[in-house]
Amino acid sequence: MAFSPSEFRPFTLEKIERVNHNVSLFRFKLPNPTDVAGLPTASCVVFRSDITKEGKTEQVIRPYTPTSLEKTQGHVDFVIKDYPTGVMSRHIHSLNVGDSVDIKGPFVKYNWDEKPVSQVGMVAGGTGITPMLQLLRKVFSPDSSDKKSQFTLIFANQTEQDILFKEELDGYAKAYPDRFKVVYVLETAPQTWEGLTGYITRDVVEKALPQPDVESSIIFVCGPPPMMEAISGDKNPDKSQGTLRGFLKELNYIQDRVCKL
Numbered sequence: 536m537a538f539s540p541s542e543f544r545p546f547t548l549e550k551i552e553r554v555n556h557n558v559s560l561f562r563f564k565l566p567n568p569t570d571v572a573g574l575p576t577a578s579c580v581v582f583r584s585d586i587t588k589e590g591k592t593e594q595v596i597r598p599y600t601p602t603s604l605e606k607t608q609g610h611v612d613f614v615i616k617d618y619p620t621g622v623m624s625r626h627i628h629s630l631n632v633g634d635s636v637d638i639k640g641p642f643v644k645y646n647w648d649e650k651p652v653s654q655v656g657m658v659a660g661g662t663g664i665t666p667m668l669q670l671l672r673k674v675f676s677p678d679s680s681d682k683k684s685q686f687t688l689i690f691a692n693q694t695e696q697d698i699l700f701k702e703e704l705d706g707y708a709k710a711y712p713d714r715f716k717v718v719y720v721l722e723t724a725p726q727t728w729e730g731l732t733g734y735i736t737r738d739v740v741e742k743a744l745p746q747p748d749v750e751s752s753i754i755f756v757c758g759p760p761p762m763m764e765a766i767s768g769d770k771n772p773d774k775s776q777g778t779l780r781g782f783l784k785e786l787n788y789i790q791d792r793v794c795k796l
Contacts (some may be wrong), residue, residue: 543637572611580640597623600665653751656744657688660758666796757796
């Protein structure tokens with residue numbers, strides 16, 4: 536396996552592709568052209584780099600979720616936003632093709648192959664779409680054996696330009712109308728906007744997601760801390776799930792059917 540959960544290994548940056556005004560796709564080469572990443576859905580890895588800022592060098596470690604399929608040969612893709620105050624994200628966006636980054640993993644967040652369910656609710660904000668996309672690409676790939684599970688995604692962003700992979704998401708909704716629905720929410724919307732405006736509310740959650748009494752279901756939540764806190768409560772500092780709070784708790788969802796990615 537190209538990756539190791541017990542040690543950092545260097546991976547060379549092969550391609551950089553702009554996704555929107557502050558997000559890019561970074562493709563890292565695997566050791567051999569026939570290698571597959573083999574990162575389970577849904578899982579993450581951690582990046583490590585020595586970064587110098589204001590004359591001081593420190594080792595920085597951050598988690599990122601791959602967006603390429605686990606069976607993709609020769610490379611693995613990550614979609615990363617350039618945060619103005621993000622030490623690691625700024626560093627990654629400063630890299631050139633041919634540079635390398637130390638990566639360790641995978642660390643499984645939810646093993647879909649072991650725990651598939653019939654109804655999935657997703658609440659994502661910004662780049663929190665990446666673990667959702669990882670799963671959607673898996674189940675809607677041509678060779679997927681999953682032909683029945685249903686997905687509803689609530690996807691919140693600041694502006695229309697911030698919506699990542701909208702064409703792909705809309706494509707799933709068109710191709711699988713009985714299995715995938717997406718609800719877009721914009722903090723600031725143009726006059727022509729046909730989706731929801733403002734923030735994700737309890738009412739939106741209640742209407743869009745699978746009901747809490749559906750046994751074969753799971754709700755995935757991933758996004759910035761304020762959104763996480765409102766929807767489900769954020770994860771603990773050690774990245775463990777933490778207590779279920781927020782709208783999902785108020786609507787009587789149970790801890791076992793909510794996963795903070």
